[in-house]
Amino acid sequence: MTDGRIDLAKHVRDIPDFPKEGILFRDIMPLLQDPVALRESVDRIIEYGTGKHIDMVLGAEARGFILGAAVAYGLGAGFVCARKPGKLPYRTISAEYDLEYGTDKLEVHEDAIKPGQNVLVHDDLLATGGTAKAKIELVEKLGGIVVGCAFLIELTALEGRAKLEGYDIFSLITY
Numbered sequence: 356m357t358d359g360r361i362d363l364a365k366h367v368r369d370i371p372d373f374p375k376e377g378i379l380f381r382d383i384m385p386l387l388q389d390p391v392a393l394r395e396s397v398d399r400i401i402e403y404g405t406g407k408h409i410d411m412v413l414g415a416e417a418r419g420f421i422l423g424a425a426v427a428y429g430l431g432a433g434f435v436c437a438r439k440p441g442k443l444p445y446r447t448i449s450a451e452y453d454l455e456y457g458t459d460k461l462e463v464h465e466d467a468i469k470p471g472q473n474v475l476v477h478d479d480l481l482a483t484g485g486t487a488k489a490k491i492e493l494v495e496k497l498g499g500i501v502v503g504c505a506f507l508i509e510l511t512a513l514e515g516r517a518k519l520e521g522y523d524i525f526s527l528i529t530y
Contacts, residue, residue: 360399364528365411366392367508381508381530383479387421395423396527398507400477401416401429403525410472411435413490415461416442418479426477435468437461437490450492452485461486463493470498481506481526484515491522 366386373380389405400422404412409430414423417435427434440449440460458497468474473522474494481487481504491501501522509516516524 356460358526361392361395361434362528363396363507367528377418381480381510383418386507396507397425397429398428399428400507400525403505404430404432404475407475408473409475409502410497411468412475412477412492413437413463415478415486415490419477420525422479423477426475428506430443430475432475435463435474437463437493448493448496450496452489453483459486461489463492463497465497468494468497468499472499472519473502474499476504476522477506478502479507481515481519482513484513484518487515488518491519 363386366389367383368382370380371381386396395445402416409432410424411433412427413435414420416439424434438460443462443464446465448465449460449462451458453458476487476490479484487504494501501524503525504519507528509529511529
């Protein structure tokens, strides 16, 4: 790349027919295993979040935890885990969402975000937008303010960005 940044997409592996036939899975594990690509991914998301006065970064399990916690650290923010039902030990609130291959639900602790806190919603992938919309719903139920949504990968053909209209969206890699 001309700006001195590496091409992060070269570190993403395509796996056809996973988790079911007809789905092309974008595997970020090779990117996470490469120290330069990992650092650059985290640094570029931190760069996006700088100046947004972020109090919390919210990431969904499991891959959203990996970069999300590192981004929170880099921004001097806290980190909130959005998990599948029954995985969090304290009282929770939940939001249901559709995936390109089914439905699911996410939960956060009811005290994870304080009213008025600025929150960066993060995940490894923006596909249909269902997971991101559920995370936004969780933040807003708790009175938080979504100041941005940052993704490692965006699958533009699935038009997930349309479900997030009105929110600031940032994606490092687009397909």
